[in-house]
Amino acid sequence: MQEAASARPEIAIRADGRTRRRDSARLRRLNILVGALSLPLFIGLWELVSRSGAVNMVLFPPPTVVAIAVLEWIRSGQFFGDLAASLFRVATGFIIGGALGILLGILTGQFPVISSLLSPLFHILRPIPPIAFVPIVILWFGLSEAGKLFLVVWGVFFTVWLSTHIGVQKVDRGLVRAALMLGTPRRQMLQEIVLLGALPYIVVGLRTAVSISFYTLVAAELAGAFAGIVYRIEIAQQNLQTGQVMGGLAALGLMSFIADRLFAVLAERVVWWR
């Protein structure tokens, strides 16, 4: 009798645990299903709303119309030219701005004199949104490629500079002391300890700069260009080709998304010890 009484609660607990586990598995499957339905659901809803007559179809075209506009854009041969022009600006600006940012970040992070010289200037220039430089860039560079690169470089540089600067300064002093005690010469400290210690910060800065390079690309192409995804969006807007405007936005979003994903994969490999 006593035995039965003491055994019962245990059984009850176990049974409870099993149902809970089954519940959580069911919940997980439901989440996956809802996630897979998310995009089709919203695109379907968009199609319905656009075609219902409740909104102006010219200003708010349904996804099918957008898709046709994009296909025509590709068929006309302009799409790949636009894509190449935009990618070139983003990639070149990112590489130049990133390289300058890392270089100067190491210098200001490591050498107090250089930091005293440059940091005040950088801290004044950094908060100015790069887009605000569009007018003066047009004055300086006209509608040339150099002006567009300048804007992207400008946007990328400060983010990467700041994160590198902070990364170098935050390198664990304990690691530096340990390295000193092991006979590491001061001139090798940079490559052995400081650079690697700052690397995770630099990678975060570069990843933030990926999306910033796309912001500044938009400003650069809106200011006047002869090809490019954003340039094409602007032309389509002037012709009231709303479908192509939306297609351009989708293309820009996709580009930025893929760039960010690629960078995330890269970042994981660069910081190999994590």
Next chain:
Amino acid sequence: MQPAIQVANLSIVFDTNRGQVIAVDRVSFDVAPGEFVCIVGPSGCGKSTVLNTIAGLEVPFEGDILVEGAPVFSPRADVGMVFQQPHLFPWKSVRRNIAHGPRMLGKSRTEANAIADDLIAMVGLKRFADAYPNTLSGGMQQRVAIARALANQPRVLLMDEPFGALDAQTRAVMQDNLLALRDRIKATIVFVTHDIDEAIVLADRVLIMSAGPGHILREVAVKLPRPRSSSVMLEPAYLALKKDCLDVIRAEGLRAFNQSDAS
């Protein structure tokens, strides 16, 4: 015989925002070659500062420090140090961490790796030679740090509360490991701790320090037989030594208490 370490009239003064504070006040002691000396004292008594100064990481305000007869101005490769935190290079595997010192002294990668592999075997981490530090437990990390400090075959090994961050069980194992290691290496060891048991188990001689400002209260010679293990703590001779040490510390604590009461 020339002492391995000579500390003469060492004073260290820190600049704080409340003015200058004397951290260490005229500390003098010698350490013989191959001797194992423990410095015990409460936190803030300046024992770590003394160690950092011997290491060349801090500059004395006054006084002289000689290691192997030569004055210390900056870190030197024949003085190794193990810190309270392992401070392993997170981007290097266990082997590369240990090989770092020999590499910096100009050894080839093959030579440095051979040295590292010997030490890895000595600290019992063969399975983890290619692991990165963040995958190791605290005790294993500290074993790597000790092996790394030994890789340059230092004449003097300085240890700054190396087991302070470990749990009690791991700490006892590490103490036994260190005792066994010590019998195989020839280094002179200065070991800082706030744990009186740890000091007596490990040392040939214990220096008891007191705070405000830091100075040496008493030297206690530990004449317990070697090879030793932490089970020595159960022997009467050990308990007598511990009582001596505790009496000194209690007398000092009372004196400090009365002083603060009077002022």
